[in-house]
Amino acid sequence: MASAAIFSSLRRRRATSLEAFLAPVDLSNAAVLEALHAISTELVSGQRKTTPFFECRNSRSLIRKVQVISVLIDSLRYLGESKISFTANSCLKELYLLLYRSKILIDYVKGSSKLWLLLQNPSISGHFHDINQEISTLLDVFPFDEINLSDDVKEQVELLRKQLRKPKLLVDKHDDFLRMKLYYFLNESENGRIPERNELYTFFVEKLGICNVKNCRAEIEFLEEQIVNHNIDVEPAASVLYGFVALLRYCRFLLFKFEDEDGELGKWKRRTLKKGLITQEIADMFTTTPKDFCCPISLDLMNDPVIVSTGQTYDRLSITRWMDEGHYTCPKTGQMLTNVKLVPNRALRNLILHWCLSRGIPYDPPENADYASESAVAAQPSKGAVEATKATACLLVEQLENGSERAKTVAAREIRLLAKTGRRNRACIAEAGAIPLLERLLLSPDAYAQENSVTALLNLSIYDKNKRRIMDVEGCLCSIVGVLRSGHTTEARENAAATLFSLSAVHDYKKQIAQEDGAIEALAALLRDGTPRGKKDAVTALFNLSTHTENCARMIESGAIAALVESLQCEGVSEEAAGALALIVRQPVGAEAVGKEEMAVARLTGMMRCGTPRGKENAVAALLELCRNGGAAATERVLKAPALASLLQSLLFTGTKRARRKAASLARVFQRCENSALHFDGLGAGYAFAGNSARPNEASFAGDVAMPVSISVPVL
Secondary structure (H helix, E strand, O other), X not given: OHHHHHHHHHHHHHOOOHHHHOOOOOOOHHHHHHHHHHHHHHHHHHHHHXXXXXXXXXXXXXXXXXXXXXXXXXXXXXXXXXXXXHHHHHHXXXXXXXXXXXXXXXXXXXXXXXXXXXXXXXXXXXXXXXXXXXXXXXXXXXXXXXXXXXXXXXXXXXXXXXXXXXXXXXXXXXXXXXXXXHHHHHHHHHOOOOOOHHHHHXXXXXXXXXXXXXXHHHHHXXXXXXXXXXXXXXXXXXXHHHHHHHHHHHHHHHHHOOOOOOOHHHHHHHHHHHOOOOHHHHHHHXXXXXXXXXXXXXXXXXXXXXXXXXXXXXXXXXXXXXHHOOOOEOOOOOOEOOOOOOEEOHHHHHHHXXXXXXXXXXXXXXXXXXXXXXXXXXXXXXXXXXHHHHHHHHHHHHHHHHOOHHHHHHHHHHHHHHOOOOHHHHHHHHHOOXXXXXXXXXXXXXXHHHHHHHHHHHHHHOOHHHHHHHHHOOOHHHXXXXXXXXXXXXXXXXXXXXXXXXXXXXXXXXXXXXXXXXXXXXXXXXXXXXXXXXXXXXXXXXXXHHOXXXXXXXXXXXXXXXXXXXXXXXXXXXXXXXXXXXXHOOXXXXXXXXXXXXXXXXHHHHHHHHOOHHHHHHXXXXXXXXXXXXXXXXXXXXXXXXXXXXXXXXXXXXXXXXXXXXXXXXHHHHHOOOOHHHHHOOHHHHHHHOOOOOOHHHHOOOOOOOOOOOOOOOOO
């Protein structure tokens, strides 16, 4: 029932325990009476302090009934618990439950947003009606004949019983008129006719009392919470709620322009002095994203997960590109693909969708996802939401182009926030022409403007079509790199690195980014000296760039090799650093550069000893490729690494499948070298004993990719 869903929603917001919805047990008559007295007093006194904006008549009517019940409770307390029979005690316990539900309903009406109350007006009125009926039934069965009440109390109770025997559903006509007006506005938007400013002002400001930016934000946040926690039994549907959110966001800018009433600029400056504006938000994103939700190839949250013939799951775009490049093996296992059929992984895709919705993380499903779940389809924004978002984007872009410096800063912040909420919003913003104007703000002397503009570009870049739009704007890549090199704040530099990581997901852009003057140098510097989150941004961007074979020379020239080697001992980025090195050393020039790094071999073997399973896997892969492509000197250097034989032996028995395969291949490389038998005698037998016999073509698989911990593009 809708009413049950309302209570469910309120329990989520107020963390009400389940016991609150159960009648009290094992309590004496006196304890039950005291509990009833406390809750009835709280209800009556609370109504005197504040009156709900909507459902006023229903709330006042219910409180008047509670006042009569409170008189009854006081009389029973005066008589004493010995005068209360077992039947009366049972009724009082049920009465406690009814009063508690009444309190929750009234609190819900007081604490909910005004728009939400309008949308729920019929169902909330119905729930007031249900409680009245239940109170009527309880008073009808209450054993008044067994209790010696005073005449005046009897008269009041009897009058209440008579009133309750004629139950009437009370839906406030004025409230319902406003609700229909709200739907009228949405319907106009559906038809491409955005309501006029005066009409919206009269409704939202004069009728609803939403009179400033702070009020608008509170309403929007409440509705967005309802979308995330949407119950299928509650109307309206999530897609309709998206429409109202978009309409209210449009009103926020149309009616209140670009006011900064909540003091965001001042708050930001104070926060910046103490800690990063968004460091913790992104750190949480990195540590909590389930790695099974991320593609092993691109490291990004899978948009369209598909299953290949080996049973492994990849993002459709990544595995398609892999096969188009002529590979006929599974990137993760090295097994031959028996066919090129890609089967949609519906179950995983729905898990990713609901995980993102529950955390407020934007998730852009593929445009051709005809197998999308019903819940995913239902959650898509309506046409009215899209039209309102387009109108909002136009207002924001107009301010970016013609507004004051302060208005431009506020507009950049709002675009950043709007770009968090889905592919359609990101498309609307870009189509309105925001990207070239945001690029101009990247050069702003105002730190807050620069930080919000680069973060807005980061959020926009998550939509694949916007990646091309960003790269096509003349000078935009150069400006992003400029922020990375010398941004006003740490957060701006980190977000610039994350933007490069996002853009480098497109294979054709990897070389262009690497060739941009100072890009790799700045990433390497951030990897050396950045915050933990900055190092994570830098190493993932460098890993992406290292997957393009033509970038190897630039990685060497820019000092990225040394930074990656140094990062092998840094917790949180060592796996990605080893993965990037494993890709770089596949080319002789890369292997030569890594071989010249004095600590490279020692740190890679150190990861084999103390690293995570994935870190050990990447480390042994890097050492194997170093031997294959670095020549005799590099092979000898690896051969002389202390305790390498025992480390390989350990990996052969305890490593991941890929680590065991690489360890076996590395053992065979050593066995072919002069004097290798002295150091590695018996490794082959140990490998076979462990049940890991691999076909020669699998063991020497040259297309195996390094797979560090999966990381999705951050949304800020």
